[in-house]
Amino acid sequence: MKKVHVEEMFERLSAINPAPETELDFINPYTLLVAVVLSAQATDVGVNKATGPLFAIADTPEQMVALGEDRVREMIKTIGLYRNKAKNVIALSQQLIEQHGSAVPRDRAALEALPGVGRKTANVVLNCAFGEPTIAVDTHIFRVGNRTGLAPGKTPLDVEKKLLKAVPARFKQHAHHWLILHGRYVCKARKPACPDCAIRDLCAYKDKTRAAA
Numbered sequence: 461m462k463k464v465h466v467e468e469m470f471e472r473l474s475a476i477n478p479a480p481e482t483e484l485d486f487i488n489p490y491t492l493l494v495a496v497v498l499s500a501q502a503t504d505v506g507v508n509k510a511t512g513p514l515f516a517i518a519d520t521p522e523q524m525v526a527l528g529e530d531r532v533r534e535m536i537k538t539i540g541l542y543r544n545k546a547k548n549v550i551a552l553s554q555q556l557i558e559q560h561g562s563a564v565p566r567d568r569a570a571l572e573a574l575p576g577v578g579r580k581t582a583n584v585v586l587n588c589a590f591g592e593p594t595i596a597v598d599t600h601i602f603r604v605g606n607r608t609g610l611a612p613g614k615t616p617l618d619v620e621k622k623l624l625k626a627v628p629a630r631f632k633q634h635a636h637h638w639l640i641l642h643g644r645y646v647c648k649a650r651k652p653a654c655p656d657c658a659i660r661d662l663c664a665y666k667d668k669t670r671a672a673a
């Protein structure tokens with residue numbers, strides 16, 4: 461995509477939603493980290509249903525460890541892969557207490573060293589909790605990056621690297637959310653809403669959907 465079109469694309473996405481936020485509910489950097497770990501292969505709405513009651517009684521690593529793996533597992537059992545996730549939540553909480561003074565580190569390597577935390581989760585935490593201009597590539601951003609021609613790539617890391625190069629500095633902070641929301645609600649996986657899409661004329665996707673006759 462041409463540079464001028466990338467500018468225009470983000471101008472339009474930012475006009476639609478000037479201050480986008482994650483749809484995951486959280487109270488502090490720690491609960492954001494836990495929510496993102498729980499959100500792998502699950503919907504934000506499903507995660508929020510479970511974390512509401514969970515965070516009401518445990519919003520620090522100490523409280524989570526005191527709650528214990530069995531209780532955490534019970535409280536998140538509506539979320540996919542909950543057994544493993546409960547294990548990771550307790551283990552990462554322990555690691556935060558032992559190695560980081562119970563605080564969430566503002567450091568990619570330290571975040572990725574936590575149980576259950578990969579590059580995508582680290583990017584979300586760095587962006588949403590600390591305001592860093594990182595872009596976490598999930599399934600929605602991967603699709604939008606490829607379809608539009610903004611950041612074509614075979615792997616999420618390819619797409620992330622291309623986005624970091626292509627997105628103008630002034631849009632980097634919120635690019636992650638604009639692209640996720642665009643993918644989730646407009647450029648949907650099965651049937652993108654191309655006739656209603658604000659960036660239709662800038663998008664390179666060859667199989668754009670048409671308005672019903």
Ligand code: SF4
Pocket residue numbers: 607608646647648652653654657658659660661663664665668669
């Ligand atoms: S025109 Fe269609 S394919 Fe392109 S970004 Fe919009 S919804 Fe997605």
